[in-house]
Amino acid sequence: MAKKTILPFGPQHPVLPEPIQLQLVMEDEIVVEAIPAIGYVHRGLEKLTETKAIAENIFVVERICGICSFMHALCYCQGIESLMNITVPDRSRFLRVIWGELHRLHSHHLWLGLLADAFGFESLFMQCWRNREMVMDIMEMTAGSRVIISTNALGGVRRDIDSDQQKFILNSLNKLQEELDNIKRVFSDDYTVNKRLVDVAVISKEDAHELGAVGPVMRASGLSFDYRTTGYAAYNELDFEPIVEQSGDCYARMMVRLRECYQSIDIIRQAFAKLPEGPIASPVKGFPSGEIATRVEQPRGEVLYYIKANGTNHLDRLRVRTPTFANIPALLKMVKGLTLADIPIAILSIDPCISCTER
Amino acid sequence: MNIQIIAATILLAPVIGGLIAGIDRIITARMQHRVGPPLLQPFYDVLKLLGKENIAVTNDQSLYAVLYLVFNVITLVMFVLQMDLLLILFMLLLAVASLVLGAMSANSPFSKIGAQRELIAILAYEPILISSVVGMYFVTGSFSISRILQIDRMLFIDLPLLFIAFTYVLTIKLRKSPFDFSTSHHGHQELVKGLTIEYSGPSLAMIEIAHWYETVLLLLFAGLFFANNLYVAVAAIAICYFAEILVDNIAARLTWQIMLKSTWIPGLLIAVVNMVWVYIKYHV
Amino acid sequence: MFAMVKNVIKNLFSRPSTRLFPYQTREFFPNVRGSIDNDPEVCIYCGACQMRCPSEAIVVNRAEKVWTINPYKCILCGVCAQICPKKSIAIHSEYVHPQSSKVKKIRQKKVVEEAQSHA
Ligand code: SF4
Numbered sequence: 001m002a003k004k005t006i007l008p009f010g011p012q013h014p015v016l017p018e019p020i021q022l023q024l025v026m027e028d029e030i031v032v033e034a035i036p037a038i039g040y041v042h043r044g045l046e047k048l049t050e051t052k053a054i055a056e057n058i059f060v061v062e063r064i065c066g067i068c069s070f071m072h073a074l075c076y077c078q079g080i081e082s083l084m085n086i087t088v089p090d091r092s093r094f095l096r097v098i099w100g101e102l103h104r105l106h107s108h109h110l111w112l113g114l115l116a117d118a119f120g121f122e123s124l125f126m127q128c129w130r131n132r133e134m135v136m137d138i139m140e141m142t143a144g145s146r147v148i149i150s151t152n153a154l155g156g157v158r159r160d161i162d163s164d165q166q167k168f169i170l171n172s173l174n175k176l177q178e179e180l181d182n183i184k185r186v187f188s189d190d191y192t193v194n195k196r197l198v199d200v201a202v203i204s205k206e207d208a209h210e211l212g213a214v215g216p217v218m219r220a221s222g223l224s225f226d227y228r229t230t231g232y233a234a235y236n237e238l239d240f241e242p243i244v245e246q247s248g249d250c251y252a253r254m255m256v257r258l259r260e261c262y263q264s265i266d267i268i269r270q271a272f273a274k275l276p277e278g279p280i281a282s283p284v285k286g287f288p289s290g291e292i293a294t295r296v297e298q299p300r301g302e303v304l305y306y307i308k309a310n311g312t313n314h315l316d317r318l319r320v321r322t323p324t325f326a327n328i329p330a331l332l333k334m335v336k337g338l339t340l341a342d343i344p345i346a347i348l349s350i351d352p353c354i355s356c357t358e359r
Numbered sequence: 360m361n362i363q364i365i366a367a368t369i370l371l372a373p374v375i376g377g378l379i380a381g382i383d384r385i386i387t388a389r390m391q392h393r394v395g396p397p398l399l400q401p402f403y404d405v406l407k408l409l410g411k412e413n414i415a416v417t418n419d420q421s422l423y424a425v426l427y428l429v430f431n432v433i434t435l436v437m438f439v440l441q442m443d444l445l446l447i448l449f450m451l452l453l454a455v456a457s458l459v460l461g462a463m464s465a466n467s468p469f470s471k472i473g474a475q476r477e478l479i480a481i482l483a484y485e486p487i488l489i490s491s492v493v494g495m496y497f498v499t500g501s502f503s504i505s506r507i508l509q510i511d512r513m514l515f516i517d518l519p520l521l522f523i524a525f526t527y528v529l530t531i532k533l534r535k536s537p538f539d540f541s542t543s544h545h546g547h548q549e550l551v552k553g554l555t556i557e558y559s560g561p562s563l564a565m566i567e568i569a570h571w572y573e574t575v576l577l578l579l580f581a582g583l584f585f586a587n588n589l590y591v592a593v594a595a596i597a598i599c600y601f602a603e604i605l606v607d608n609i610a611a612r613l614t615w616q617i618m619l620k621s622t623w624i625p626g627l628l629i630a631v632v633n634m635v636w637v638y639i640k641y642h643v
Numbered sequence: 644m645f646a647m648v649k650n651v652i653k654n655l656f657s658r659p660s661t662r663l664f665p666y667q668t669r670e671f672f673p674n675v676r677g678s679i680d681n682d683p684e685v686c687i688y689c690g691a692c693q694m695r696c697p698s699e700a701i702v703v704n705r706a707e708k709v710w711t712i713n714p715y716k717c718i719l720c721g722v723c724a725q726i727c728p729k730k731s732i733a734i735h736s737e738y739v740h741p742q743s744s745k746v747k748k749i750r751q752k753k754v755v756e757e758a759q760s761h762a
């Protein structure tokens with residue numbers, strides 16, 4: 001038996017955008033075990049929410065994760081709104097869907113680029129991130145900033161999208177779809193890419209279910225579950241199906257996200273077609289009380305918020321379970337038996353967002 | 360006369376190598392739709408590295424960096440002085456060996472695994488390099504470059520398959536995607552910078568300069584296939600290098616298993632076919 | 644294998660999409676939230692912005708009529724501009740440029756200054 005070496009993968013590592021450490025116990029280039037260590041970017045945001053006013057918390061939860069900031073704010077707002085029995089105007093429900101899907105689009109593009117970078121395909125990485133700029137431009141135009149767009153508010157949204165902007169967005173999305181076709185060809189057909197993704201880090205349907213995987217990781221293993229199908233915001237009025245792949249390897253996880261990009265574009269188009277006229281926010285009076293758990297489908301999977309309010313302007317407790325946290329057990333299962341060369345790809349395939357995980 | 364040639368080689372080669380690296384970076388940037396660095400950026404980088412403190416993990420580590428540079432310089436000088444090709448290959452091997460030893464001596468898991476991968480890479484490309492030289496021997500009857508240059512046929516016409524195999528392993532030697540897994544120019548990989556991770560400052564600069572010498576040597580080697588016509592040779596080298604950049608930008612990094620399979624089975628196969636063909640043509 | 648060639652060659656022969664930053668700058672969309680400023684003559688120094696700012700970036704001194712913002716604390720949420728009763732807070736689209744020290748932006752009512760110097 002070969003001698004075991006321990007390779008400290010992270011906390012600082014070029015393929016990891018954020019700090020997490022996996023101590024890889026290796027025999028030659030085969031990983032026999034992975035020991036995770038988290039806690040490098042804990043910021044105490046859950047505690048912070050107890051000291052801030054309820055409306056201010058929107059800006060706090062947005063900073064749990066930059067990439068899916070809108071969905072965090074959405075989940076929080078939906079929770080508070082249902083505690084207070086506020087009905088959100090129809091227009092703002094649709095606007096929430098639009099911004100939510102834009103976030104999914106830019107998150108998946110970011111991830112596709114990072115994946116390309118993990119297998120050493122620099123030009124593809126640049127291509128993905130360049131396409132992402134189109135989405136970022138849309139964000140900047142509609143919301144005034146690129147990533148943390150702060151458009152959610154209790155009772156609705158803070159900004160409206162007018163018809164000129166709609167035209168610009170739909171044009172950009174057409175262009176984006178063409179560019180997506182280009183990179184899809186590379187991701188799905190390129191020989192070298194296939195060599196690196198197919199049959200790497202397989203997680204079976206049973207394992208995915210048992211280990212509690214969420215989002216694209218779960219859907220890539222053949223489980224059809226997407227929280228959007230429960231119809232929060234305006235999803236109940238839009239037509240879409242969860243995207244499912246069967247093989248459970250990195251290739252399947254990549255395909256799920258790639259196809260979700262097309263799906264998001266389609267959902268945004270539908271939402272614009274159905275966008276009702278009307279106010280964008282309903283008035284909010286008073287403070288919530290009681291407790292509630294709400295869920296929203298983020299790009300990385302399902303996020304869960306537990307909110308306990310006591311009728312004052314401060315919350316008793318806010319608890320967030322983020323998708324990456326749910327996917328780490330699946331990741332530890334995947335990396336066993338992989339060669340070192342496949343580790344970055346396996347780690348990236350769950351789309352880890354460490355600052356979400358640690359908050 | 361020899362002294363002048365040697366001095367000119369030692370002085371000019373890094374300039375040419377650095378310029379090639381600069382052009383490479385600009386073309387790569389354009390292929391990725393970026394503006395890219397200025398042409399002289401590789402020189403700025405090296406100058407900056409030279410001005411830094413040398414931090415070595417072990418004492419002999421810096422020595423190996425110097426050796427890597429020295430062996431590369433000697434190899435190139437031997438090539439320019441038109442000496443024996445087998446000897447040149449041997450010297451080239453020594454150069455790589457000192458790089459591997461340096462990485463091994465650093466006692467870091469990243470550089471160790473990088474070194475192991477470099478050894479596997481040597482295993483992959485060395486047979487092809489040797490068969491190219493043997494193929495040239497079959498055609499010209501000599502291992503010496505001076506004799507090879509006297510032949511007034513284009514070697515490429517006799518050795519097209521070997522040339523293809525050679526350009527294939529050139530990707531490994533130049534450390535470009537898909538075979539940039541022992542160390543890469545970008546540092547974005549599972550081994551971070553692999554082989555060279557524990558080097559910094561002047562030692563890293565030396566490795567960079569050595570890599571310039573190596574690039575020049577390899578491109579001259581490629582030019583040898585077209586030696587009887589200078590213009591064709593230069594054009595061939597340019598096309599060859601452009602192809603390398605293109606491949607670098609259209610391929611993901613593969614694993615060493617795939618590299619070994621692809622160099623040994625199809626690579627050696629076409630090399631052997633070519634060698635047998637020229638052997639029959641000139642010796643039977 | 645060659646799916647990427649088309650993209651790469653197209654990129655090679657078209658204008659790069661990056662720009663040489665300090666020399667070429669990007670045109671912002673209108674309404675971009677880049678930096679916050681206050682008009683000291685319109686402001687009534689009521690302190691509402693200080694109360695509602697989620698990141699506690701604004702300090703209003705009512706007595707001396709000084710309005711101070713720490714741009715490095717401000718998260719550019721825009722709440723202050725939204726709730727200001729006199730609409731004296733403006734959001735500009737230029738971002739705060741990198742600086743070597745964390746300077747605060749201070750806005751003070753001119754009249755007050757003169758009154759003080761006369762006294
Ligand atoms: S809310 Fe407006 S008027 Fe009041 S202190 Fe702030 S800037 Fe001045």
Ligand code: SF4
Pocket residue numbers: 679695696697698699700701712716717718719720721722723724
């Ligand atoms: S933009 Fe937001 S964070 Fe900045 S000063 Fe105004 S309220 Fe405070």
